[in-house]
Amino acid sequence: MPLIALGLNHLTAPVALREQVAFDADANADALRELAQHPGVDEAMILSTCNRTELYCSVDEGAELAPHQWLHRHHRLTTGKLDEFLYRYDENDAVRHIFRVATGLDSMVLGEPQILGQVKDAYQLARDAHSLRAPMDRLLQHTFAVAKRVRTDTQIGAHTVSVAFTAVRLAEQAFADLKQACVLLIGAGDTIELAARHLADKQVRRLIVANRTLENAQELASRHGGYAISLHDLNQHLAEADIVIASTAAREPVVTRAMAEKAIAARRRRPMFMVDIAVPRDIAPDVGALPDVFLYGIDDLKQVIDENLRSREAAAQEANAIIDLQVDRYMAWRRTLSLRNPVIDLRAQAETQRDEVLGKAQAMLARGKSPEEALAFLANTLTNKLLHAPSASLREATLAGDAELLNAAERLYRLPPSESQA
Secondary structure: EEEEEEEEEEOOOOOHHHHHHHOHHHHHHHHHHHHHHOEEEEEEEEEEEOOOOEEEEOOOOOOOOOHHHHHHHHOOOOOOOOOOOOOOEEEEHHHHOOOOHOOOOOOOOOOOOHHHHHHHHHHHHHHHHOOOOOHHHHHHHHHHHHHHHHHHHOOOOOOOHHHHHHHHHHHHHHHHHHHHHHHEEEEOOHHHHHHHHHHHHOOOEEEEEEOOOOHHHHHHHHHHOOOEEEEHHHHHHHHOOOOEHHHHHHHHOOOOHHHHHHHHHHHOOEEEEEEEEEOOOOHHHHHHHHEEEEEEEEHHHHEEEEEOOHHHHHHHHHHHHHHHHHHHHHHHHHHHHHOOHHHHHHHHHHHOOOHHHHHHHHHHHHHHOOOHHHHHHHHHOOOOOOOHHHHHHHHHHHHHHHHHHHHHOOOOOOOOOOOOOO
């Protein structure tokens, strides 16, 4: 069954389009089951992050367009609307792509580690939905092993350049001394957790964490000396923030233009620096048009990130070499699935011959033959039967000069090399 990777990411599609095809975390399981049940789809996994939406599928022969059709239908898009933004990889290239994604080689931040956790989450979701079989399950296990090896054997993870770190670095450029700044973090996921750690290291004057679930905000804030609020109270505290970094799973903006206008007025035109690293966006895009608001989106971070990648370029070349080798190994295993295994037939034939000869030996004992005579008959006859077919084939190969078959027989039966080869 053909293996396909289909998707779009920060390199092929603008954030507005990525928002349209992102999968809500709460609805991801239902979407995955729907994809797995789509005609022609045999296995399926959905990977949806702020920078990419990708479908990994094994499909029936002739059903290679099934994932493409399902993606448009699920998001109620006109057929073909995504075509100029989508990429598709088949077989070896699909395997190479998921290896590159999991190791961070296809990320906006080269070598960033968070994507591996997101791939693992997608894998677990697919397992829970029973949308994987042996081939793709093996692929994902192999993917995690490759990512671990790349992290161990190369310097791809050296020098922090995560999205969270980049957001904090931008904030530091806007405010020369973060020790005098009040920072508002919106969300409580991994990216915000990383941002909180970096900000705590910078000893910001005040840290506020806002989240839909207050308990989660309190847990994160307590770890970094911050103050927790609910999203319902965001409007009351927004004016306090010199810096806002947002990353939630909300489907609609949590900071609207009206909220930002009110905050700027309360701040008496003191500027606000905002970084929105969520997809769909947490801060309404028109907030960036307000005077005294400096809004950066996820795509804006790329310019800053590019400055930090030079040290990882050599490591990326090493990582690609490891990936190429592992692609070949996985595909070699995958090809064996389509091969008919002769061992099953060989063993069944041998067992039939064994039962036949054993029956004759038991009949000899019943007729009064001695056990020694019956055992000798059993051993000699069974040996002759088991070796008759291969012996005849090897005699024919010797007469025909078929060196390939003769050499294969030596390897198969682990025979010592002939005198002419010794």
